[in-house]
Amino acid sequence: MNSFPISFRLKNRPVVIVGGGDSALQKARLAVAAGASLTVIWPRIDQALHEELADRAALIECTPARADFDKAALVFVAIEDEFEAARLARDAKSAGALVNVVDRPALCDFTTPSIVDRGRLTVAISTGGAGPVFAKSLREKIEALIPARADALLAFADSYRETVKSRVPHENRRRFWEDVFGGPVAAAALAGDDSGAHDLMAGALDRAQSATREGVVHIVGAGPGDPELLTLKALRLLQSADVILYDRLVSDEILALARRDADRLYVGKAKADHAVPQDEIETRMIALAREGKTVVRLKGGDPFVFGRGGEELDALQAAGVKAHVTPGVTAATGCAAATGMALTHRDHAQAVTFVTGHARGDADPDLDWEALANLKNTLVVYMGVGKADAIAHRLMEHGRDRATPVAVVENGTRENQIIVKGALEDLGALVRDGGIKGPALLVIGDVAQFASGAGLIELSQLQRSAA
Ligand code: SAH
Numbered sequence: 001m002n003s004f005p006i007s008f009r010l011k012n013r014p015v016v017i018v019g020g021g022d023s024a025l026q027k028a029r030l031a032v033a034a035g036a037s038l039t040v041i042w043p044r045i046d047q048a049l050h051e052e053l054a055d056r057a058a059l060i061e062c063t064p065a066r067a068d069f070d071k072a073a074l075v076f077v078a079i080e081d082e083f084e085a086a087r088l089a090r091d092a093k094s095a096g097a098l099v100n101v102v103d104r105p106a107l108c109d110f111t112t113p114s115i116v117d118r119g120r121l122t123v124a125i126s127t128g129g130a131g132p133v134f135a136k137s138l139r140e141k142i143e144a145l146i147p148a149r150a151d152a153l154l155a156f157a158d159s160y161r162e163t164v165k166s167r168v169p170h171e172n173r174r175r176f177w178e179d180v181f182g183g184p185v186a187a188a189a190l191a192g193d194d195s196g197a198h199d200l201m202a203g204a205l206d207r208a209q210s211a212t213r214e215g216v217v218h219i220v221g222a223g224p225g226d227p228e229l230l231t232l233k234a235l236r237l238l239q240s241a242d243v244i245l246y247d248r249l250v251s252d253e254i255l256a257l258a259r260r261d262a263d264r265l266y267v268g269k270a271k272a273d274h275a276v277p278q279d280e281i282e283t284r285m286i287a288l289a290r291e292g293k294t295v296v297r298l299k300g301g302d303p304f305v306f307g308r309g310g311e312e313l314d315a316l317q318a319a320g321v322k323a324h325v326t327p328g329v330t331a332a333t334g335c336a337a338a339t340g341m342a343l344t345h346r347d348h349a350q351a352v353t354f355v356t357g358h359a360r361g362d363a364d365p366d367l368d369w370e371a372l373a374n375l376k377n378t379l380v381v382y383m384g385v386g387k388a389d390a391i392a393h394r395l396m397e398h399g400r401d402r403a404t405p406v407a408v409v410e411n412g413t414r415e416n417q418i419i420v421k422g423a424l425e426d427l428g429a430l431v432r433d434g435g436i437k438g439p440a441l442l443v444i445g446d447v448a449q450f451a452s453g454a455g456l457i458e459l460s461q462l463q464r465s466a467a
Contacts, residue, residue: 003110003293005113009069011034013074014039014065015031015039016039016040016069017040018073019078020044020061021046021078023181025046025052027078028040031057036294038056042079043063043262044060050149055254065091066095067095068123068431072100073097074098075092075098076087076100091427098110100112118151120151121154143220153190167208168205178349179264180204183195212292216289216322217285217288218237219302219313220299222254222298223332224330224413225250225255225412226334226413227250230314231241234326238298241258241262241295242295243288244262246264246298247300248268249301249439250298250299250300265284285312285315286321300328301332302327305354306358331382331442335441338417339419339452340452343378343380349446355463356384357382357386364387364391365384365390365391369398372400378443381440381443383438385437385438388392392424392428402423402424403423404444405421406422407443407448408434408443410440411455412440418455419456434462
């Protein structure tokens with residue numbers, strides 16, 4: 001964060017604008033809208049300012065002196081001459097004001113963000129001066145998201161603040177307001193049905209006093225890493241969670257989308273370092289739900305594809321805890337899309353099979369090699385990096401062609417994605433020479449020849465680095 005956003009109360013506070021042209025007028029409009037007591041001062045003040053501000057600001061046509069800045073909360077310097085602007089900024093700062101020099105970020109104590117102004121509701125977007133046009137385009141999108149009567153809804157909510165404080169116990173209050181803003185009360189207020197909204201609110205207040213809240217666990221798939229691959233439902237649940245239990249494979253960008261004051265518990269899950277044993281994860285989720293919490297169990301990819309989501313669901317149901325599952329984009333389809341490799345391309349594969357290459361210690365994965373080798377379709381191996389040699393060897397031993405195309409995709413859909421590809425007989429070497437440490441998928445079958453895109457390492461580069 002390059003600068004710290006705050007909402008500053010300017011009502012009746014002195015603000016000084018130095019300048020008499022267009023950009024002075026723009027700042028003046030903001031200051032007037034915020035209720036500031038405004039002085040515009042400069043030897044030549046345009047007619048447009050006189051017309052628009054005549055009865056709302058003091059307009060003084062002279063060169064400002066240091067004393068003009070005394071007591072000013074904010075000073076805007078909106079003039080062309082850079083040298084003069086720097087001098088006036090110094091004067092204003094020495095008088096104790098915070099200073100903004102238009103178009104000269106280096107001289108500014110503060111900058112003015114792009115603003116969505118809907119009465120009580122304001123949204124400020126700042127790019128630290130790096131991309132004001134981008135900020136404007138975001139502002140347009142945010143404008144479109146905000147209901148027309150948002151300010152009326154806020155006025156309605158504000159009128160109940162004290163009542164809610166006295167009638168809804170502290171620990172239920174956030175939930176109460178979430179239900180108000182996300183439910184029929186807000187719908188009525190936004191539709192302009194004030195009396196309906198008041199009736200619904202009265203009912204909600206009556207219920208809130210008696211009800212104890214039932215906890216719930218959502219087992220949610222976070223997808224392979226790219227936050228844009230989250231489902232809308234996953235995003236909504238992340239933003240309503242009290243507690244989030246997350247795995248190693250969940251990316252930081254995704255966690256950053258969660259409700260800011262949700263507790264986050266890392267429960268690990270690297271192969272060799274189960275930060276928290278599985279049964280303890282389950283026990284914790286059950287205990288949290290019984291406390292009435294909304295728990296999100298956030299897992300990489302899809303919870304039901306090699307994710308132990310099934311075991312967790314069983315445990316929750318056995319304990320009588322309400323549980324729901326939200327699917328995610330699994331690594332295979334995420335990596336396929338990111339590398340342009342259609343898993344069931346009609347000319348190359350009739351089916352796709354997902355298997356796990358996970359095995360205890362030195363053992364080979366316990367799979368039906370004969371069946372897999374004879375499928376001649378697309379085979380996707382999860383958790384297979386450490387066993388790549390053995391997997392290739394077993395498949396060839398059972399008749400799969402040694403020239404079958406293979407692709408290894410590491411960190412698929414993420415910024416650090418890597419793709420290496422070659423033939424089945426070289427699978428182990430590809431993993432080694434490509435420096436693949438996972439998370440990575442092994443894709444075996446004709447469609448693997450099409451893998452391309454970000455992070456593709458050519459074979460010649462591999463041989464060079466291995467030499
Ligand atoms: N439930 C997850 C899989 C968990 S098993 C899912 O549906 O995707 C963990 C394995 O998933 C890793 O060892 C790796 O094989 C694969 N994996 C997860 N994320 C990946 C990614 N971004 N790129 C490549 N493989 C990934």
